[in-house]
Amino acid sequence: MSMYGDIVWVSGSPYLRCLHIPLLKKLFRNTNVSVWEYIQSLDESACMDTAIELLHSYLKTKESPVNLIGHSIGGTIALVFARKYPQLVKSLSLLAVAAQPARTWHVNYYQQRQIYTLNQGEALSNTLHHIFRDKFPCNQSKLMDKFYQDLENLPLMHSLFQIEQLPTGGVSMPLMICSGQIDMILGYPELHEWEKYLKPEDIVWKCPQGGHFFHYFYPEIVSKQISNFLQYSQGEMSKSPCHQVSTVSDRNT
Numbered sequence: 001m002s003m004y005g006d007i008v009w010v011s012g013s014p015y016l017r018c019l020h021i022p023l024l025k026k027l028f029r030n031t032n033v034s035v036w037e038y039i040q041s042l043d044e045s046a047c048m049d050t051a052i053e054l055l056h057s058y059l060k061t062k063e064s065p066v067n068l069i070g071h072s073i074g075g076t077i078a079l080v081f082a083r084k085y086p087q088l089v090k091s092l093s094l095l096a097v098a099a100q101p102a103r104t105w106h107v108n109y110y111q112q113r114q115i116y117t118l119n120q121g122e123a124l125s126n127t128l129h130h131i132f133r134d135k136f137p138c139n140q141s142k143l144m145d146k147f148y149q150d151l152e153n154l155p156l157m158h159s160l161f162q163i164e165q166l167p168t169g170g171v172s173m174p175l176m177i178c179s180g181q182i183d184m185i186l187g188y189p190e191l192h193e194w195e196k197y198l199k200p201e202d203i204v205w206k207c208p209q210g211g212h213f214f215h216y217f218y219p220e221i222v223s224k225q226i227s228n229f230l231q232y233s234q235g236e237m238s239k240s241p242c243h244q245v246s247t248v249s250d251r252n253t
Helices: 021-030 046-061 075-086 103-117 120-133 140-155 188-196 219-233
Strands: 007-011 033-037 064-072 091-096 176-179 202-209
Touching: 007 021, 007 075, 021 033, 021 219, 033 046, 046 075, 046 219, 064 075, 064 219, 091 219, 103 120, 103 140, 120 140, 176 188, 176 219, 202 219
Parallel strands: 007 033, 007 064, 064 091, 091 176, 176 202
Antiparallel strands: none
């Protein structure tokens, strides 16, 4: 690994940082990891292009292409960036990112408000129950505050009036799709769509018993899967069931 770290964790918000720390600590044990974080100013409009160009300003200073990793909106930013600047990306690992990359947990929140005409507090409380299934990582009131702030920091134009869509498709570099086996935010239909865009060498892995933030509750196993993928993508190991990594065809058997 380069002294600058050729793994870059892309974060879509500083407010949910605590939910990524367990996995980052595991990754830090074996390699250098840089963390890039999108922070929206109060006067800044929601815009994915802004996030992409800010990430580009950071990554273009790297000496060589990097391995990008991101969860949810962080993964969405990483995916859109990898399509626009493939020469800067060695591999891409996406955690809880749908084939329609704009379909983040925020969509669940706005749908609750649209369909059931719930107020902000009711919709967010229901969404958190869908995300964590009553297994909250901290006090629920504090968690709601963090997710409220995350809604305000989102570089997508989701609202009560419109749910934004982004282009779908694959990428040219090695790709790993990770999801939770019992994710109530991104179910099988959302993740199944990935099969249209994956290359034969791309990898799909589901975390057993994992929900939407599976990497918070199971950082050890997720870290191992990512490490295996990075070694495999660089030609240092072959895919094997003993690594608990499954391809699309394996998943369907």
